[in-house]
Amino acid sequence: MDNESTVSEFILLGLPIRAEDQGLYSALILAMYLTTVLGNLLIILLIRLDSHLHTPMYFFLSHLALTDISFSSVTAPKMLVNMLTHSQSISYTGCISQVYFFTVFGTIDSFLLTSMAYDRYVAICHPLHYITIMNQNLCVFLVVVSWALSSANSLVHTLLLARLSHFRNNTVPHYFCDLSTLLKLSSSDTTINELVILVLGNAVISLPFICILVSYGRIGVTILKAPSIKGICKALSTCGSHLCVVSLYYGAIIGLYCVPSSNNTSEKNAIVAMMYTVVTPMLNPFIYSLRNRDMKGALRNILSRMK
Numbered sequence: 189m190d191n192e193s194t195v196s197e198f199i200l201l202g203l204p205i206r207a208e209d210q211g212l213y214s215a216l217i218l219a220m221y222l223t224t225v226l227g228n229l230l231i232i233l234l235i236r237l238d239s240h241l242h243t244p245m246y247f248f249l250s251h252l253a254l255t256d257i258s259f260s261s262v263t264a265p266k267m268l269v270n271m272l273t274h275s276q277s278i279s280y281t282g283c284i285s286q287v288y289f290f291t292v293f294g295t296i297d298s299f300l301l302t303s304m305a306y307d308r309y310v311a312i313c314h315p316l317h318y319i320t321i322m323n324q325n326l327c328v329f330l331v332v333v334s335w336a337l338s339s340a341n342s343l344v345h346t347l348l349l350a351r352l353s354h355f356r357n358n359t360v361p362h363y364f365c366d367l368s369t370l371l372k373l374s375s376s377d378t379t380i381n382e383l384v385i386l387v388l389g390n391a392v393i394s395l396p397f398i399c400i401l402v403s404y405g406r407i408g409v410t411i412l413k414a415p416s417i418k419g420i421c422k423a424l425s426t427c428g429s430h431l432c433v434v435s436l437y438y439g440a441i442i443g444l445y446c447v448p449s450s451n452n453t454s455e456k457n458a459i460v461a462m463m464y465t466v467v468t469p470m471l472n473p474f475i476y477s478l479r480n481r482d483m484k485g486a487l488r489n490i491l492s493r494m495k
Contacts, residue, residue, distance in 0.1 A: 195358040204455040214271040227473030238486035245324040248304045256469035259293035260292040263364040283365040291342035299334035304398040309403040313410045352376040361454035392426045400460035440464035
């Protein structure tokens with residue numbers, strides 16, 4: 189390609205894996221992806237079938253499970269196809285579409301985790317007003333707003349990316365079309381793109397994270413005022429699963445985007461990205477089922493009906 193070329197496709201270099209290990213890793217990734225899909229579908233099914241789980245927390249959890257399935261499905265199937273067929277290409281349209289949906293579902297995750305943190309804050313800090321505050325209208329409103337803001341945010345990034353018609357290179361050192369990586373390949377002026385990423389990134393990632401920290405700060409103060417150890421343990425048990433998921437999600441993002449760029453290699457970026465696109469969505473069902481009495485009870489009830 190010359191220095192001012194338009195592209196009809198991109199070449200995804202994939203994960204930093206030796207050719208002889210491709211089969212083993214593709215089987216491992218396939219198993220992780222199927223676990224993600226089946227595990228999160230199980231969560232949705234349990235919440236749907238068990239009336240005891242028809243509460244705000246599990247309403248948000250069902251949407252988080254659906255989002256995790258979609259989030260993994262944006263990148264994992266294409267990566268598996270490329271690994272199994274030894275084809276590394278993705279069309280320009282496919283790449284732009286991948287950027288859009290990756291940004292949509294990644295942002296929705298952030299908003300849903302924030303809504304769940306607010307739910308826990310109300311449940312622990314204002315238990316007498318919980319049913320009044322966390323009513324069905326508010327829950328639906330929070331989910332709709334999450335989808336609307338995420339779609340708008342993603343649309344802005346995608347339209348700004350689509351206007352960049354010239355690229356120095358069409359080789360993407362990643363296993364999916366990562367927005368920041370594509371901007372580095374462009375020979376067009378990306379100042380506006382980078383400014384929008386900075387502003388909107390803080391709006392849809394940093395602000396929700398701050399809200400989660402504030403919510404748990406208030407929860408912590410309330411827990412310390414609890415009159416008994418039993419009250420503290422009960423409060424912690426309702427937040428433990430959510431805290432684990434928040435730590436996994438934001439830990440991977442901070443490790444990828446908030447460390448000095450000189451320390452980031454394409455191999456490191458790909459491995460860390462695997463954490464929050466494949467590993468974290470896969471672990472969420474285990475975290476919420478193994479640490480949650482209600483989920484385990486719902487599973488036992490469903491299994492007993494099937495006998």
